[in-house]
Each structure stands twice: as structure tokens, then as C-alpha cells.
Amino acid sequence: MMNPLDARYPFFESARTAVETAEISLPELVSRGAPAVERGRERVQRALLEGTVRPETDDVDPETELLSYPIARILVSLLDSTAAIDKYAAAEASTAIERIREDVAREDDLRSTQTTNLDLDDVLAEFDLADDVQPDDRSHQGHGEQWYRIDVGAYLSLSSSSWGREWRLVARELDEGEVRITGADLFELLETAIRDRIAAGLPFDLPREEGLGAELEPQVTDLRGLLSDRTRVHDIDVVAPELFPPCLRNLIDKAERGTELSSVEGFSLMAFLAGIGMSADEIVAFCADTSLEVETLRYQLEYLRDESGSQYPPPSCETLSAYGICHNEDDHWKVASHPLAYYETRVEEVDSDAITDWRATTNA
Ligand code: SF4
Incomplete structure (x- = not known):
């Protein structure tokens, strides 16, 4: 049975494995006009126009949602525009981090009943950050906000100097190779990790005149029409x-x-x-x-x-x-x-x- 988290986070390794093990043929999905194709087009459209990849309606079934992700990656590759790829990856990451915030908050609320199954440790492990990020024990001595300590190398690779002065190392508390950050900071850094993973490997090198490129031509033309x-x-x-x-x-x-x-x-x-x-x-x-x-x-x-x-x-x-x-x-x-x-x-x-x-x- 499909894990519902795969549809929410189709870029997680488990989602990729689920698609691979199901041996789903993308060309076959496209040639029979499966709902994932239209949802994939909508995914790119909303990413480029609105900065989100959430569906416009709530009734998309999880399998369609999951499969729309590889379709969207193909479509954005066929658009052949670096700016479109940047915007697409940023929109996927922004939507994902909103969902992670929602899921982690719900998990904290319901920790005793264990009814949800994504917590912050899962997300950190997904991005190989489990050893780099630790809760800061001093958090609870203050006003209750949870702080974290992150390895300085991870901090530097996930933050950008263009984010403003407060992100510069000199403005941070740095101790034994670790930077002290708030929970909100941690989510911002995770958003970069997600964006980097989404953008990795894009654009695919696909011929536009044959195969998937030719079959998806109408969807690509639609998207181009919107984005002269x-x-x-x-x-x-x-x-x-x-x-x-x-x-x-x-x-x-x-x-x-x-x-x-x-x-x-x-x-x-x-x-x-x-x-x-x-x-x-x-x-x-x-x-x-x-x-x-x-x-x-x-x-x-x-x-x-x-x-x-x-x-x-x-x-x-x-x-x-x-x-x-x-x-x-x-x-x-x-x-x-x-x-x-x-x-x-x-x-x-x-x-x-x-x-x-x-x-x-x-x-x-
Ligand atoms: S023809 Fe007139 S109404 Fe139609 S899209 Fe153009 S400007 Fe708008």
C-alpha cells in the first residue's frame, strides 16, 4: 500500500523507491493521458505563476499526486529555461516546508498517541543532517522556544550571505564548530536542502521532437503561452x-x-x-x-x-x-x-x- 507521505513529499527517497518498485512507465502514463499528466502540468503552472505546487482542489488521489512529480520534472525540463527550473524548485521547496511545519507541529501535539508519522528527526535523516543538528539543551532555560545547534559546515552550505546580516557567522553564537539557531532558522535551512534536491539533475536531456518530448508538446506549449x-x-x-x-x-x-x-x-x-x-x-x-x-x-x-x-x-x-x-x-x-x-x-x-x-x- 502506498505511504501517504510519499504523495506529500514525492522527492523523499522512499517516494522515489515506491515509483521504481511499482515499475510505472511514464511514457505509458502520458500516452493514455493519466490524471497525473494534467496534475503534473498544474504543478508546474502553479509553481511558475504562484510559487506553490499545492493542487487547486483537495480531491487529488495520492497516487496521482505522487506520479505528477516525475511528470512535472519532465515538463519543466522541456521548458528549457533556467529561470523556470529555479522557480519550480523554489516552489516545490516552499510547499514542502509548509507541509513539514504542519506535520511536525501535529506530531508534537500528538506525540503520545503517535497518529502521525513524520517528525523532525525523519526530515533531518532524509537529508543526512541527523548528525549535524542537535537540540540545544539551553532552550528550556529561557522562554521555552526550542533552539538547535548545527554543524558550521552544514550551516554554511545551506545558508546564503544574501539572506541578510543576521545570517552571517559573525552575528551568530558559534561554539566548538556548531552554530546556535532557532527552530525557524532550521526550517529555512531545510528549505534550501529540499530546493537543492529538487533542482539536482534538472533539466533532463530530452529530445523535444520525439518520445515524451513530442507527446507532452501540448502541455509544454500551454505553459509557454503563459510565460512569454x-x-x-x-x-x-x-x-x-x-x-x-x-x-x-x-x-x-x-x-x-x-x-x-x-x-x-x-x-x-x-x-x-x-x-x-x-x-x-x-x-x-x-x-x-x-x-x-x-x-x-x-x-x-x-x-x-x-x-x-x-x-x-x-x-x-x-x-x-x-x-x-x-x-x-x-x-x-x-x-x-x-x-x-x-x-x-x-x-x-x-x-x-x-x-x-x-x-x-x-x-x-
Ligand atoms: S481580445 Fe480583448 S478581451 Fe480578449 S484577451 Fe484580448 S484584450 Fe482581453
Whole structure:
């Protein structure tokens, strides 16, 4: 019988062994269109657009969930983009560490009844850290928070100087080759260990024209459609919601009614608002009183824009139509093939004195 933990942590050795011993053929899964293929595509899509790999619905059976992981790895390899692999690995690691936090907390609560079966020692052993990390005995002399001691070599390999001053060794208590860290620090370090394991071996070297590469072409094309190359979008820089294209107005209406947006809908809306020059604070203010959560918004916006100011543009009209987001109201595909181009045209058509920038009506 399958261990349910394998579906939650498909990158654990036990999960890999389970897939190997079941002698499951990935090409066969793909050619018969098994549910794991669609879930694998969703896994990559949510990783790239939202930074999570959790399924959108809770009814995915554990076997599908487990098998979606090797499929996702193949798909992200076929995307042939280092940035996509980095984002994918980071999203897998972020979701996994959230789950580990949940499972370890539950295990602590229920230690006496032993109804869950993942504790911190299991996780440390999984990443060969059992000898490198020990609980710090002095924890209980303070305010009850559990501290740990980690071997300095492991600390240095799992942390990064780019994380800020508090992670530098000089800012840490170092004693006999061990660094004192909090429980929260330990989870951050474990997240790196998970990310490194996920990224290891990616991308697979797969020909795109034959075999799995050819069979998965539709899924890869879908994902590519969502993630056109990062480009510097035109400097529109005026926020006139009444001139937004209908696809975006529909999404805003939907979110204002409190309906949750799908990952593609949320991404399209965020990429559009960022694409017309709105800052993260402005977008958060603009989306107040909608179903969109501030934390998710900020996370997604960070994903969209990089330091150079270039960003993912929203998907094209063709892609939005394929996802059922565009209904081609008023036949306006004739106006432009991209929502940003459509908006730019509308802004140019209207007398600038007649436009009130939304930013002038708010304190954002
Ligand atoms: S044609 Fe393009 S801009 Fe117009 S509603 Fe459809 S997706 Fe939006």
C-alpha cells in the first residue's frame, strides 16, 4: 500500500523507491493521458505563476499526486529555461516546508498517541543532517522556544550571505564548530536542502521532437503561452480602469464579487496591472475588498518583476481565449492581439484630459 507521505513529499527517497518498485512507465502514463499528466502540468503552472505546487482542489488521489512529480520534472525540463527550473524548485521547496511545519507541529501535539508519522528527526535523516543538528539543551532555560545547534559546515552550505546580516557567522553564537539557531532558522535551512534536491539533475536531456518530448508538446506549449519571455513592457503608466480590456474588467468584477480566481486568472490580472506600471503597493490597494489575499499578491508580484524592471507580461489574447478568459467582446481582437496593446490603444484614443488616473483618487 502506498505511504501517504510519499504523495506529500514525492522527492523523499522512499517516494522515489515506491515509483521504481511499482515499475510505472511514464511514457505509458502520458500516452493514455493519466490524471497525473494534467496534475503534473498544474504543478508546474502553479509553481511558475504562484510559487506553490499545492493542487487547486483537495480531491487529488495520492497516487496521482505522487506520479505528477516525475511528470512535472519532465515538463519543466522541456521548458528549457533556467529561470523556470529555479522557480519550480523554489516552489516545490516552499510547499514542502509548509507541509513539514504542519506535520511536525501535529506530531508534537500528538506525540503520545503517535497518529502521525513524520517528525523532525525523519526530515533531518532524509537529508543526512541527523548528525549535524542537535537540540540545544539551553532552550528550556529561557522562554521555552526550542533552539538547535548545527554543524558550521552544514550551516554554511545551506545558508546564503544574501539572506541578510543576521545570517552571517559573525552575528551568530558559534561554539566548538556548531552554530546556535532557532527552530525557524532550521526550517529555512531545510528549505534550501529540499530546493537543492529538487533542482539536482534538472533539466533532463530530452529530445523535444520525439518520445515524451513530442507527446507532452501540448502541455509544454500551454505553459509557454503563459510565460512569454520576460520583456520590458511599454511605459503606459496611467491607471484608467474604465479603459481596461473586458477580459481584465471581468476578472476584477469576479474578484470583487468575492469569487476566487484560478491561478491563470490571478496571474493574468497581476501581470496586467504590473505591466501598466502599477507598483506593488498600488496593486494591493487596488485589489483591497476583493477575493485576492494581500500576502499572495505580494508574493506573486515579486515573481513577476525582477530587479532590472523587466517582467512577465500577461498572456496574449490567444492564450487568454484558450483559457476561457477572453470572450472577444465587441469583436475587439481586431484592435490588438495583446491586452496591454489593447489598453495602450484605448489610452491613446481618449483625450488625456478626460482620463482620471485611479492613483489620483486614492492615497495608495
Ligand atoms: S481580445 Fe484580448 S484584450 Fe480583448 S478581451 Fe480578449 S484577451 Fe482581453
